[in-house]
Amino acid sequence: MTTTTPPEPHAPATxxxxxxxxxxxxxxxxxxxxxxxxxxxxxxxxxALLRAYPRWDRIADKRLADAYLRRIMINTRAxxxxxxxxxxxxxxxxxxxxxVEDSAERHADRTFLxxxxxxxxxxxxxxxxxxxxxxxxxxxTATALGxxxxxxxxxxxxxxxxxxxxxxRR
Numbered sequence: 524m525t526t527t528t529p530p531e532p533h534a535p536a537t538x539x540x541x542x543x544x545x546x547x548x549x550x551x552x553x554x555x556x557x558x559x560x561x562x563x564x565x566x567x568x569x570x571a572l573l574r575a576y577p578r579w580d581r582i583a584d585k586r587l588a589d590a591y592l593r594r595i596m597i598n599t600r601a602x603x604x605x606x607x608x609x610x611x612x613x614x615x616x617x618x619x620x621x622x623v624e625d626s627a628e629r630h631a632d633r634t635f636l637x638x639x640x641x642x643x644x645x646x647x648x649x650x651x652x653x654x655x656x657x658x659x660x661x662x663x664t665a666t667a668l669g670x671x672x673x674x675x676x677x678x679x680x681x682x683x684x685x686x687x688x689x690x691x692r693r
Contacts, residue, residue, distance in 0.1 A: 539579045542588055543572060553593050557600045567603075571595040639689050647682035654679055 547568075554564040554571075574595050575588075582588055640648055646668070653664040654675075665672045 538585070539576055542585065546589060546592075549589065550592055550596075553589075554596055557596055567596055567599060570599050574599070635693075639686055639693075642689055643682050643685060647678055647685070650675055650678045651682050651686075 550571075551564060551568055554568040555561065558564050558567055571592050575592055582591055640651060643651065649668055650664060653659045653667060654661070659667065661672045661675050664670075665675045668675070670678070
């Protein structure tokens with residue numbers, strides 16, 4: 524009587540090695556989508572493979588292994604990014620002198636200036652806004668308003684003179 528021994532089941536390591544051999548290029552392309560540096564992409568894939576290997580036998584449906592590895596790569600990339608963000612802050616013995624700018628005064632100045640501009644005639648207001656706020660050239664302002672460049676220049680001159688006088692009055 525001859526006894527036949529049943530074939531040995533594939534060891535998880537053999538299955539994993541075969542998976543890595545067949546799917547390496549596709550997984551590396553996925554890693555390259557997550558990080559731009561080719562060497563960092565290889566590191567990312569290797570780290571993901573190292574993290575997946577101990578859990579390989581828990582993946583019941585091996586057709587989902589790519590998704591599992593990609594999820595590990597995404598989580599690893601996020602972990603690396605968070606670690607890099609933490610490392611950007613360097614503690615020091617002396618705190619830098621910092622001051623927080625109070626924007627209330629700047630806001631008050633802007634409100635005051637807008638009130639002055641509102642006191643201008645509509646055409647003067649339009650010329651001042653286009654020339655100084657929008658920083659258009661004289662020619663661009665003339666085209667936008669349908670005026671000649673000379674009219675834009677004289678209107679701007681009269682408007683600025685009026686603003687100076689109003690500023691001195693207030």
